[in-house]
Amino acid sequence: MSQVFKALSDPSRRRVLQLLRERPMTAGELADHFDVSKPTMSAHFAVLREADLVDGAKKGTTITYHLKMSVLEEALLDFAETFGLQVKPARRSATPRRIARREV
Amino acid sequence: MPERRTSLVFALASMLALVGLAAWGLATVPGLPPRWLVPIVIVAGLWTYVEWVARSPRTAWTPTADIMRWHRTVFGVIALFLAVKFAARLAFTAEAIDPEWIPLARRSFGITVGLMFTVWGNYLPKLLSPWPPGREPFNWQGVHRFVGRLVTLAGLTVMIVWLVLPLDIARLVSAAVVLGTCLIVVGRKLYSVATWPVERDRPLPGR
Numbered sequence: 001m002s003q004v005f006k007a008l009s010d011p012s013r014r015r016v017l018q019l020l021r022e023r024p025m026t027a028g029e030l031a032d033h034f035d036v037s038k039p040t041m042s043a044h045f046a047v048l049r050e051a052d053l054v055d056g057a058k059k060g061t062t063i064t065y066h067l068k069m070s071v072l073e074e075a076l077l078d079f080a081e082t083f084g085l086q087v088k089p090a091r092r093s094a095t096p097r098r099i100a101r102r103e104v
Numbered sequence: 105m106p107e108r109r110t111s112l113v114f115a116l117a118s119m120l121a122l123v124g125l126a127a128w129g130l131a132t133v134p135g136l137p138p139r140w141l142v143p144i145v146i147v148a149g150l151w152t153y154v155e156w157v158a159r160s161p162r163t164a165w166t167p168t169a170d171i172m173r174w175h176r177t178v179f180g181v182i183a184l185f186l187a188v189k190f191a192a193r194l195a196f197t198a199e200a201i202d203p204e205w206i207p208l209a210r211r212s213f214g215i216t217v218g219l220m221f222t223v224w225g226n227y228l229p230k231l232l233s234p235w236p237p238g239r240e241p242f243n244w245q246g247v248h249r250f251v252g253r254l255v256t257l258a259g260l261t262v263m264i265v266w267l268v269l270p271l272d273i274a275r276l277v278s279a280a281v282v283l284g285t286c287l288i289v290v291g292r293k294l295y296s297v298a299t300w301p302v303e304r305d306r307p308l309p310g311r
Contacts, residue, residue, distance in 0.1 A: 024245065055232055066233070067245060071226045071256045074249070 004073055007051035008080045012036065013044050017077055020054060020067040027056075027063045111173045115180035119148060122187040129194045136197055143186055151179040168234050174227070181220060189213055207271055214266030214274060221259025221282075228252035242296040243303055251289050258285040 007013055016030055031041045045065065048054045053073060056063045069077065126144050130136055154175045192209050195201045229252040233244040262278045269277060296303075 021249075052230075067249075068230050068232065070230050071228075071252045074229070074253075 003047075003051040004053065004076065007047050007053055008077055010044070010047075013048055014077060014081060016044060016048060016065075017053060017067065017069065018081075020065060024064050024066040027065065030065065111176040111180065115151070115176040115183065118180040118183035118187060119151070122183045122190065123148070125187055125190050125194070129190060133194055133197050136194070140190060140193070147179060147182050147186065151175070154179075168232060171231055171234055174231060178224065185213075185216060185220065210271055211266055211274075214278060215263050217278070218259045218261070218263030218266060221262060222256050223259075225252050225255030225257070225259055228255060238304075240300070242293060242300045246303075247293055247296050250292055254285055254288060254292075258282065 008017075012034060015033065019025060019030060019033060027041070027045065030045075031038065034041060045054070045056065045063075048065075049056060053067075053069050055066045055068045057066065122144055126141060130138065130140070158172060192201075192213075196203060196206060196209075229245075229249045231248060233240050235241070235244070258281050261281050265277045265281070266274045
């Protein structure tokens with residue numbers, strides 16, 4: 001379940017799931033909706049597959065992604081969308097060197 | 105979801121337990137109406153049909169491991185549920201259990217039916233289409249998402265109904281909910297079969 005929460009915590013991954021609600025799409029079609037590099041998109045797809053929220057069927061060089069969400073997972077997606085759930089990156093601790101750098 | 109072989113063994117064991125119990129009960133306990141055989145025949149018949157369709161060379165779709173596991177687990181759980189219900193009925197008919205427990209047993213079985221529907225409906229949208237991409241005769245994903253939500257909602261309703269309403273009313277309301285759900289499911293699928301050629305060619309959502 002923690003993998004599901006991790007997958008749903010990112011707005012781009014949520015957008016991928018929203019697009020797949022319309023219909024199954026190829027990786028290229030999905031990537032057209034984002035201004036990010038291909039490796040970044042691949043990483044997003046990997047997280048979604050790991051959480052078992054999507055399934056990718058490979059045919060030749062094309063991967064078609066299908067939505068694979070239970071009713072509860074869809075409800076969580078809607079909840080995350082409504083309340084803008086987003087995991088913020090961990091704040092770096094204020095080491096003495098960083099404090100000194102800020103003071104300069 | 106259990107492995108493919110585990111689900112097959114589970115379904116077979118549940119079905120054998122159910123059939124064995126039914127045969128023994130009908131032969132030994134007097135006053136047990138033969139109508140108890142009806143659900144057993146329906147479940148066994150449906151399961152045989154699914155296995156036959158999955159193996160038929162004329163079938164246009166390839167049953168995925170997920171789908172077969174799913175069907176066997178569902179039929180196994182239903183058979184197990186019926187076996188337990190049948191065993192309870194035998195015990196009450198033979199007066200092995202105090203009849204004052206009958207209302208509680210009926211309520212428990214009703215709640216279990218609701219729970220089974222809820223779990224089933226929740227998982228339903230996760231099943232992937234057994235047809236090759238783009239060759240489905242209807243909107244598999246759309247229908248399963250809709251049916252999943254509907255069945256989950258129906259299951260929750262049945263659970264609540266059996267929890268709070270008097271037994272006779274709960275029985276009527278839950279039967280109406282289950283029947284209504286079945287009719288809507290059939291209607292949604294027929295609608296999708298009719299509209300899918302147009303829906304499939306709809307342009308992609310804009311950026």
